[in-house]
Amino acid sequence: xxxxxxxxxxxxxxxxxxxxxxxxxxxxxxxxxWPPIILPKNPTLNNFVVLFRDSLFTTFLQNSLVTAFGSTxxxxxxxxLGAYSLTRYTYRGRNQMATFVLLGYMFPPIVLIIPFFVWFxxxxxxxxxLGLVLAYVAVGLPFAVWLLWAFFQSIPLExxxxxxxxxxxxxxxxxxxxxxxxxxxxxxxxxxxxxxxWNDYLFSLVLMSTDPHKTxxxxxxxxxxxxxxxxxxxxxxxxxxxxxxxxFFVITQNYLIKGWGAGAVKG
Amino acid sequence: xxxxxxxxxxxxxxxxxxxKQLPGILLIAPAALTMAALLGYPVLFNLxxxxxxxxxxxxEWTWVGLDNYVFYMFDQQFWSSFALATxxxxxxxxxxxxxxxxxxxxxxxxxxxxxxxxxxxxFPYMIPVTLSVILWRWLFNNQYGxxxxxxxxxxxxxxxxxxxxxxxxxxxxxxxxxxxxFPFVLISVLARLQTIPPELYEAAKVDGAGPWSRFAHITVxxxxxxxxxxxxxxxxWMFTKFDIVWLWGSQSWGAAGEELRILPVYTYHRIFNxxxxxxxxxxxxxxxxxxxxxxxxxxKVYRREETL
Numbered sequence: 001x002x003x004x005x006x007x008x009x010x011x012x013x014x015x016x017x018x019x020x021x022x023x024x025x026x027x028x029x030x031x032x033x034w035p036p037i038i039l040p041k042n043p044t045l046n047n048f049v050v051l052f053r054d055s056l057f058t059t060f061l062q063n064s065l066v067t068a069f070g071s072t073x074x075x076x077x078x079x080x081l082g083a084y085s086l087t088r089y090t091y092r093g094r095n096q097m098a099t100f101v102l103l104g105y106m107f108p109p110i111v112l113i114i115p116f117f118v119w120f121x122x123x124x125x126x127x128x129x130l131g132l133v134l135a136y137v138a139v140g141l142p143f144a145v146w147l148l149w150a151f152f153q154s155i156p157l158e159x160x161x162x163x164x165x166x167x168x169x170x171x172x173x174x175x176x177x178x179x180x181x182x183x184x185x186x187x188x189x190x191x192x193x194x195x196x197x198w199n200d201y202l203f204s205l206v207l208m209s210t211d212p213h214k215t216x217x218x219x220x221x222x223x224x225x226x227x228x229x230x231x232x233x234x235x236x237x238x239x240x241x242x243x244x245x246x247x248f249f250v251i252t253q254n255y256l257i258k259g260w261g262a263g264a265v266k267g
Numbered sequence: 268x269x270x271x272x273x274x275x276x277x278x279x280x281x282x283x284x285x286x287k288q289l290p291g292i293l294l295i296a297p298a299a300l301t302m303a304a305l306l307g308y309p310v311l312f313n314l315x316x317x318x319x320x321x322x323x324x325x326x327e328w329t330w331v332g333l334d335n336y337v338f339y340m341f342d343q344q345f346w347s348s349f350a351l352a353t354x355x356x357x358x359x360x361x362x363x364x365x366x367x368x369x370x371x372x373x374x375x376x377x378x379x380x381x382x383x384x385x386x387x388x389x390f391p392y393m394i395p396v397t398l399s400v401i402l403w404r405w406l407f408n409n410q411y412g413x414x415x416x417x418x419x420x421x422x423x424x425x426x427x428x429x430x431x432x433x434x435x436x437x438x439x440x441x442x443x444x445x446x447x448x449f450p451f452v453l454i455s456v457l458a459r460l461q462t463i464p465p466e467l468y469e470a471a472k473v474d475g476a477g478p479w480s481r482f483a484h485i486t487v488x489x490x491x492x493x494x495x496x497x498x499x500x501x502x503x504w505m506f507t508k509f510d511i512v513w514l515w516g517s518q519s520w521g522a523a524g525e526e527l528r529i530l531p532v533y534t535y536h537r538i539f540n541x542x543x544x545x546x547x548x549x550x551x552x553x554x555x556x557x558x559x560x561x562x563x564x565x566x567k568v569y570r571r572e573e574t575l
């Protein structure tokens with residue numbers, strides 16, 4: 001019984017992907033058929049060739065990578081300092097800051113699109129990496145602080161204090177005691193912050209209006225709007241996005257689950 | 268001149284060193300300032316812009332006072348999009364909860380392959396929403412969709428359902444949304460379940476408690492806090508969901524049509540299809556207020572239940 005239900009869950013979660021993969025390798029005349037052909041009879045790579053020839057797939061990919069990496073690097077740098085401060089120092093306004101971070105974490109992005117569009121349009125930052133990176137920092141930073149804060153809290157303060165007593169300066173104590181313990185948390189947080197930017201559709205839709213600047217999510221959605229809808233090509237694009245993600249997940253699954261325990265989810 | 272300047276500086280440095288609060292404040296400052304500029308300032312900007320009539324692209328601002336808000340009070344489209352957003356949130360959230368908690372309890376039973384199923388269940392949630400929309404648009408395809416084919420084969424329907432047509436598009440959206448977001452509930456609940464000490468169950472067993480009673484008196488109370496947070500987060504995020512709804516209806520008639528026009532989609536429509544930035548800002552503010560009030564009430568009710 002348990003196995004049956006588990007198998008059903010696994011099937012529901014994976015079947016759409018398997019169907020995507022099957023469609024991606026079909027020649028056009030096997031795609032639009034009734035009844036559907038489950039496995040391609042004459043597997044072909046033609047859909048992938050068409051994808052690279054007729055769309056800006058590599059450009060979209062590059063735009064997604066640049067903006068997601070850029071915003072993650074900025075968010076994590078600022079967030080590490082902030083989260084360390086929240087867990088290791090006391091000062092006035094610290095509790096208010098914590099509330100602010102939680103509100104930022106829950107913040108609905110739809111509220112941000114008007115100010116961002118109006119400002120960036122006037123400053124010439126639409127169709128510009130910098131504008132999109134700033135938008136992703138707005139969403140990613142509170143999320144990263146929130147997460148790192150949970151991770152840093154799990155590192156006992158006594159360890160650091162013990163190092164001071166042994167005569168280490170604060171900087172040395174941080175470098176030799178805290179950094180090695182904090183690295184897994186920083187990695188997990190970076191992954192999640194990256195995913196938030198990588199998966200974004202709304203900001204990319206609003207801030208990047210011309211094809212050479214679009215990210216993958218918007219570029220891919222545009223394939224659905226073409227007058228001649230080619231499902232084989234669309235699914236080929238889906239496969240190309242899913243495979244690296246799949247490999248990435250398998251490698252980082254432990255980090256992901258650990259992060260989930262600390263509240264590492266958004267959207 | 269120079270010596271006094273030097274001693275002033277020394278005094279200042281000494282004060283800085285003596286100040287225990289300063290290092291913490293300096294470290295938090297970049298995060299605080301960035302968030303103030305990128306989240307706090309936009310909220311104030313929206314509040315201010317809501318009192319104006321402004322084209323999204325043109326620079327003129329015309330003061331109209333509360334006109335934008337008065338307009339929405341009598342705008343039938345506002346009320347219907349508000350109702351639809353609420354319905355969308357309630358339907359998707361309740362199903363996500365039931366499915367997520369149910370499957371989490373199941374996976375918690377512990378069997379071989381548990382890790383695999385958990386990993387696989389992560390997938391729908393971690394992929395870009397664009398991709399899950401594309402996958403399901405193909406599965407729900409009106410003419411060649413596998414969903415229709417399977418339902419026909421099993422004799423559940425007599426003729427193909429036009430899933431993406433005006434009659435069923437809302438319901439197919441519900442299915443896609445649940446598929447995409449239920450793993451969030453599943454993994455969160457599972458993570459919590461695995462921290463419940465097994466001794467609690469052992470002790471209850473010894474005391475003669477049956478499976479149902481163990482569930483009601485150990486599992487449910489242990490899950491309370493995590494469920495509170497899940498409902499809060501999912502509620503806020505489902506109520507303000509834009510991307511999946513917009514993409515699901517992104518045929519020429521879909522996005523502009525009434526079937527999927529929930530509040531965030533209506534806001535976008537006002538701003539970028541009708542070019543009304545001021546009016547759109549007012550709508551975003553209304554949405555923000557609704558969220559704040561709902562969250563406040565939710566916290567209050569939860570607190571009251573805690574004390575009972």
